[in-house]
Amino acid sequence: MARAQLRSGLLRTAGWLPFAAGYLAAVGLALARASRGEATPGDVLLVMVLSGQVNALVAQVLQVANRSATAVRVFGHLLWLEDHAREATTRAAPAEPAPVPDQLRHGIDLESVSFRYGRDDVLRDVTLHLSAGSTVAIVGENGAGKTSLVKLLCRFYEPTSGSITVDGVDLRRFGVAEWRRRLSGGFQDFARIELTLRESVGIGDIPSVDDPVAVAAALDRVRAELPVGLEQQLGQQWLGGVDLSEGQWQKVAMARAIMREGPLLLLLDEPTSGLDAHAEDALFELFAGLAAEAATRTGAIVLFVSHRFSTVRMADHIVVLADGRVVEQGSHDSLMGAGGVYRELFDIQARAYR
Numbered sequence: 580m581a582r583a584q585l586r587s588g589l590l591r592t593a594g595w596l597p598f599a600a601g602y603l604a605a606v607g608l609a610l611a612r613a614s615r616g617e618a619t620p621g622d623v624l625l626v627m628v629l630s631g632q633v634n635a636l637v638a639q640v641l642q643v644a645n646r647s648a649t650a651v652r653v654f655g656h657l658l659w660l661e662d663h664a665r666e667a668t669t670r671a672a673p674a675e676p677a678p679v680p681d682q683l684r685h686g687i688d689l690e691s692v693s694f695r696y697g698r699d700d701v702l703r704d705v706t707l708h709l710s711a712g713s714t715v716a717i718v719g720e721n722g723a724g725k726t727s728l729v730k731l732l733c734r735f736y737e738p739t740s741g742s743i744t745v746d747g748v749d750l751r752r753f754g755v756a757e758w759r760r761r762l763s764g765g766f767q768d769f770a771r772i773e774l775t776l777r778e779s780v781g782i783g784d785i786p787s788v789d790d791p792v793a794v795a796a797a798l799d800r801v802r803a804e805l806p807v808g809l810e811q812q813l814g815q816q817w818l819g820g821v822d823l824s825e826g827q828w829q830k831v832a833m834a835r836a837i838m839r840e841g842p843l844l845l846l847l848d849e850p851t852s853g854l855d856a857h858a859e860d861a862l863f864e865l866f867a868g869l870a871a872e873a874a875t876r877t878g879a880i881v882l883f884v885s886h887r888f889s890t891v892r893m894a895d896h897i898v899v900l901a902d903g904r905v906v907e908q909g910s911h912d913s914l915m916g917a918g919g920v921y922r923e924l925f926d927i928q929a930r931a932y933r
């Protein structure tokens with residue numbers, strides 16, 4: 580930065596020098612003419628004032644040109660984004676479409692799924708069965724590939740190789756929009772959507788966004804005790820808007836996540852990292868309850884990523900990911916009995932709390 584500042588300083592000086600020279604020369608010339616009686620003192624003043632104005636004008640032109648260049652660049656990003664969105668929706672149009680089932684009977688299977696964003700595989704040969712009606716926890720260190728797995732299930736990306744099937748039907752045969760309509764999700768980097776409270780929660784299920792009863796029920800279910808009414812504008816930058824605390828925003832995001840009735844898959848990717856351990860346990864117990872209820876109706880699966888083992892141990896099935904591979908899986912008791920990675924991670928955390 581110091582080097583860049585020095586460079587910019589030198590360039591500026593170099594730019595100013597011709598102006599200063601020209602300015603001095605012009606004023607000198609006018610003075611000389613005035614002293615010989617060929618010009619008036621008013622002429623000298625005029626030269627001084629006009630030179631300053633010309634300079635300001637040139638600077639302004641440069642600034643406008645600069646701003647236009649920035650606008651063109653931003654517009655370029657926008658065009659890219661629109662192309663990308665269009666491509667993402669058309670690319671995914673299935674050749675042999677299949678309807679998304681109303682209910683899960685068997686569950687979701689990943690068969691030798693590998694995935695990479697760029698050069699290196701971040702998921703390697705992942706084979707998993709997610710049973711209909713079960714709660715599944717994914718654990719693993721940062722960068723293990725947990726979020727990537729969640730993204731594949733949302734079809735934000737397609738597997739590089741291998742397949743994902745839903746009750747035996749390849750996930751790629753569903754229309755992306757139809758599949759996503761049956762997903763609910765809560766994510767670590769949850770969005771603070773600055774609409775009214777009703778809208779901010781309600782857009783979790785667009786058709787019910789105008790239904791205050793449905794929105795209030797969702798807020799109720801996550802036990803959000805917010806100091807504002809449903810029609811309150813959120814976000815301080817808006818007229819009459821109020822800001823919420825981190826935890827309150829999180830509750831709004833969680834309520835949004837459970838707006839959809841009858842999802843087939845509930846995905847929770849560390850959505851509670853800003854909450855304390857008690858609040859997280861309470862939320863997951865709540866989700867487990869919702870899931871159990873949904874499971875009897877639609878065979879829904881709850882898949883959650885968490886670092887807190889007090890929560891993880893409540894899951895029916897636990898999957899340990901390391902470096903993109905499934906290294907262990909089973910129930911809490913069986914994994915503790917096996918004495919492997921899971922046991923080790925669990926013990927480390929248990930010691931920290933003692």
Ligand SMILES: Nc1ncnc2c1ncn2[C@@H]1O[C@H](COP(=O)(O)OP(=O)(O)O)[C@@H](O)[C@H]1O
Nearest residue numbers: 696697701719720721722723724725726727728
């Ligand atoms: N959009 C992306 N582009 C390229 N690499 C990514 C992207 N997202 C994640 N990764 C890489 O993929 C690996 C797995 O990341 P992630 O699935 O987010 O792990 P986790 O959720 O377990 O922490 C990491 O090495 C990460 O750097």
Ligand SMILES: [Mg+2]
Nearest residue numbers: 725726727848
């Ligand atoms: Mg992650």
